[in-house]
Amino acid sequence: MCLAVPGQIVSILDHDDPLLRAGKVSFGGVLKDVSLAYVPHAEVGDYVIVHVGFALNVIDVEEAERTLQLLDNISPPV
Structure with a gap:
């Protein structure tokens, strides 16, 4: 099984x-x-879905926040 995680782009290096x-x-x-x-x-x-160092897709803020909340809910408490 593969897991892609949402993250927010904070800077871009164009080439x-x-x-x-x-x-x-x-x-x-x-x-x-x-x-x-x-x-x-x-x-x-923008929020992007990232897998093994590659952004695969741009997603909207609501979808990113929903996914991050779900991931947070399944993480064991520290």
Whole structure:
């Protein structure tokens, strides 16, 4: 089973080669470098679904928040 997690784009590094387009994505405050090659229309502030370092799709805020809440509900308490 694969899990793709929503995160919010906080910065974008555009490149002459669209396959090298990348950005920093926040996952609950944890920043990760993510390839944005598959979502050329994505902008700072957008939520994207990320799997193994690749943003696969842009999703709306409501869907992202709903998914994050569901993930939070299944996480064991610390």
